[in-house]
Amino acid sequence: MAIWNVLIKDRAGETEMGRAEGVAFVREQPFLLVFLFPLIALLRFRLWLALGLYLALSLALGLAGEWLRVPALAQGVAQIGMHLLLALELSSLRVWKLRRIGYLEAGLVAAPNREEAERRFFAHYVPPARRDLPPPRPLPSRPVGAAGVIGSFPEPRAS
Numbered sequence: 001m002a003i004w005n006v007l008i009k010d011r012a013g014e015t016e017m018g019r020a021e022g023v024a025f026v027r028e029q030p031f032l033l034v035f036l037f038p039l040i041a042l043l044r045f046r047l048w049l050a051l052g053l054y055l056a057l058s059l060a061l062g063l064a065g066e067w068l069r070v071p072a073l074a075q076g077v078a079q080i081g082m083h084l085l086l087a088l089e090l091s092s093l094r095v096w097k098l099r100r101i102g103y104l105e106a107g108l109v110a111a112p113n114r115e116e117a118e119r120r121f122f123a124h125y126v127p128p129a130r131r132d133l134p135p136p137r138p139l140p141s142r143p144v145g146a147a148g149v150i151g152s153f154p155e156p157r158a159s
Contacts, residue, residue, distance in 0.1 A: 001110050003028040004117040005095055007103035024103060025117055026094050035087035042086075050086075050093050057082060 005035075009022035034041040042051040056081070065075040106125070111117035 001112055002117075004007075004089070004109045004111060004121075005099045006109055006117075006121050007095065008106045009103045022090070022103075023106070023118075023121075024098055025109075025114055025121075026098070027092050027114075028091050031118075034090050035083050038083050041090060045090070045094055047093050047097055049059050049097075054082070054086065077089065081144050086122045104124045 005026045005028055007024045009024075031041065038054060039051070042054060061075060061078050061082070065072075065078075088147065095105075107121065109117045109119050109121045130147065
């Protein structure tokens with residue numbers, strides 16, 4: 001069973017079908033292929049900031065290793081650690097990117113695959129109130145005690 005993070009891009013005046021098109025499902029799991037091919041994964045999900053940071057850190061590790069004469073084994077372990085961190089945090093980076101471009105978190109769904117996650121999410125999804133409607137009018141208020149008994153002790157007693 002996998003956990004799916006659901007994010008929705010809510011645009012004013014959009015129909016229910018249009019809102020359903022703007023739903024993103026991000027699976028919360030470590031990715032083995034990201035550990036092996038981090039550049040391809042970052043390009044595939046268009047994580048440009050993470051890609052730039054990854055390239056800068058790789059270059060910095062290489063230059064620091066040459067300048068400080070760090071053994072190749074230690075440089076390799078540092079690169080493997082960076083790949084492992086990226087493989088474990090790729091789903092968090094994807095959620096961060098979606099939040100940055102205007103998506104809002106709508107919930108979490110536990111499902112074995114994406115189709116089942118979509119089915120379960122939309123079976124219980126209640127869209128937020130429309131923003132283009134005017135706010136509800138407040139109910140008219142009455143003075144307390146004018147229309148009868150309110151509460152258990154309507155009038156204070158003198159003891």
